[in-house]
Amino acid sequence: MSESDHGETNRRDFLYIATGAAGVVAVGGSVWPLVSQMQPNEREKAAGAPVEIDLSAIEAGQLITVVWRGAPYFIRKLTESEIKAAEDAGQAEFRDFQPADERIAAPEGGSKEWTIVAANCTHLGCIPTKIDTGFEGWICPCHGSKFDVTGRVTKGPAPINLPLPPFAFADADRLIIGADKA
Ligand code: FES
Structure with a gap:
């Protein structure tokens, strides 16, 4: 991969999305002017409301970060090799073991390929x-x-895994963080 490809990947990886039910999507920091224009009461409402994310443009291997209740959450679409590596890893690799299939999500009828974590x-x-x-995904x-x-934590002082937020898929391309699972 060329250096310019890395640059492109990095830009895609840091889509920040702050949205309510209307599903507003923004790239980079451009969402913040929108948020800052809100009145305090609206901002407070938005901070506590479920966040809807359009997944349709996210490619395998890509990570986006969204904000819900003022805290960041990762949404990562796993590649086939990443899924295999996670499923094949033995329990001894982990400090806070949890089976991979309990942490990889799918919309109804869709493929299990989404990691959604704090x-x-x-x-x-x-x-x-x-x-x-391929196996380790964050440092x-x-x-x-x-x-x-x-x-899932594999090394270092972190005592437990990155927590899974409450979420649900509205359909194959729409994820709602802050919603209870159906
Ligand atoms: S290792 Fe992540 S905050 Fe210390």
Whole structure:
């Protein structure tokens, strides 16, 4: 992959989405002017409301970060090799073992290929950085904790996995964070 490809990937990886039921999607920091124009009461409502995310443009291997209730969440569409690596990994690889298929989500009738996790490290709350080793998916720059592509801690001081938020799929292309599972 060329350096310009990396740049393109990085830009895609940091789509930040802050949205309510209307499903507003923004790239980079352009969402913040929208948020700042809201009146305090509307902002407060938006901060607590479920967040709807359009998944249709997210490619396998891509990560986006969304904000719900003021906290960041990762949404990562796994590649086939990442899914296989997560499923094949033995229990001994993990500090807080949980089967991969309990952490990889799918819309009804769709493929299990989505990791949806809190984006704050469970050590001291830093935001881990995406890595692409096939198995390990994030490294925390603060004290070196590593997480696999499903957010399970593999190394470092983080005591537990990246938590899964409440979420539901409205359909194949729409995810709602903050909604109870159907
Ligand atoms: S905050 Fe992530 S390893 Fe310390």
